Amino acid sequence: MRLTGQGLECVRGGRSIFSGLDFEVPAGQALAVTGVNGAGKSSLLRIVAGLLPAAGGAMTLEGGEAELTLPEQAHYLGHRDALKPSLTVLENLDFWRNFLGGEAIDGTASLEAVGLGHAVHLPSAFLSAGQRRRLSIARLIAVNRPVWLLDEPTSALDTAGQAMVADLMGAHLRSGGIILAATHGPLGIAAKELRIGGDA
Template sequence: MRLIVENLACRRSGRRIFSGLSFVLGPGEGLMVTGRNGAGKSSLLTMLSGRLKPDAGTIRAEGIGEANLPECLHVVGHRDGLKSALTAAENLEFARDLLGNPAASPKAALEALGLPHVARLPVGYLSAGQRRRVALARLLVCSRPLWLLDEPTAALDLASQGVLAGLMGRHRAEGGLVVAATHQALGLEDARELRIGPAAPEAVSEAAFEAEDWL
């Protein structure tokens, strides 16, 4: 899969947040989206997911056949999107059956995130960090080439951040793509950085690039 973004612009509540944003992401590549709060990092991920229409520009994917781009990605956002009354295993089973590979193992996914002991506990009883890890475990039961991660290390301790870095590394080694909005290093080796420059109410924010080979 190859993700191509050209001259993207975003407008929220009648105000232009950013414009002129372009990049290409190929198999095995990672992109860290950085910038101040309000610069448009989450809005960019929302546009890539298809839930927000760009004010200008295009987003397209190559190498996905007849599939639509939203069918080829998985999003982990600020909200965990878990059902509190269901157990951790049941949440993963639901995600697997709806979106993923029927052969994927929720048990193995929880073990990969260091959570085998919470499999049968309702998610509502878990700590914020545990809930975050259950949300990240869905990446392993929903086989999608593009991961969109919004502040994925929120509520994670250092050990869990290392686990996440390993998961992203393996995903990229298998040809997957990662786009992560973040305020801190994620362990994304050789990842490009896209800095969306400071949002100001009276001015249009422009995208600043800190990598080569942009369109």
Template sequence: MQLSGRGLGCVRGGRQVFSGLDFEASSGEAVAVVGRNGSGKTSLLRLIAGLLVPAGGTIVLDGGDAEMTLPEQCHYLGHRDALKPALSVAENLSFWADFLGGERSDAAASLATVGLDHATHLPAGFLSAGQRRRLSLARLLTVRRPVWLLDEPTNALDAAGQEMFGHLMRQHLIRGGLIIAATHAPLGLEARELRIGGVA
């Protein structure tokens, strides 16, 4: 499986964020997107996820599921954790599993893996920032998708959480998945760098 972009351009609010951008990532590979604030790291992930329309160029996934669109084969984990505060931890994860569809793993096992099995019935509004991020990570495990698009994924995670997530990412790559992550911090695994907009 290979994900590639050729000649990509992005315009936001009438401003050219980037143009002529090329990238590629293959199964088992992680790419760290680096650059200064406002250089277009998040915008690139949103283009791949189908949340923005490119101003130019193409994005192609070769070797994926021919019956599914690229966004249907991606997990997009943004800056903010998309959770309903009034729903419990388990209910939030169940909502996302139903919404995303596709191949599912055991939600309880996913919560245990990210260290939230003790908080299953707790409303998400009671979680700390680090716990909310862990719940978002559980979504990656519960619904299997080959492409992970991660925007500052270690935000709010403590050292143990970062180590845990590094292990999850390595396991995803071993299974043939690929990762594209916009980050200012080390990912905790070997990653090829894609630099946007000059010096980070």
């Protein structure tokens, strides 16, 4: 399996953010997307996830499921945690498991893996910022998808949480997965770097 971007261009508000961007990430590897604020790191992830249209270029996932689009084979973890505050931790995760479809893993086991096993029946409105991030990360392992698109995955997490994310990413890569992560700091795993230019 291989994720490839060729000649990608992003235009926002009539302004070219980046153009002619090429990269490839084979199975079992991670690519860290770096650059100053406003360089287009988040925009690149959103293009790959199908949430923004590319102004030019093409994305391909070689070796994936032929009947599925790239976004249907990818998890996107953005800045916002996308949780319903009135639902419990487990209900939030079950919502995403049903919405995303595909091969699902037991929700309680996924919550245990991110350190939220004690909070399954707690309304998410009572979670701290770090706990909300952990709940969002649980989606990555609750539904099996080969491509992870992670935007600052360790934001709001303490040292233990950062180590947990690194462990999960490492396990995903060892199983043949692909990671494309926008980051300002180290991911805690081996990763090649794609630096995007731009103004702060």
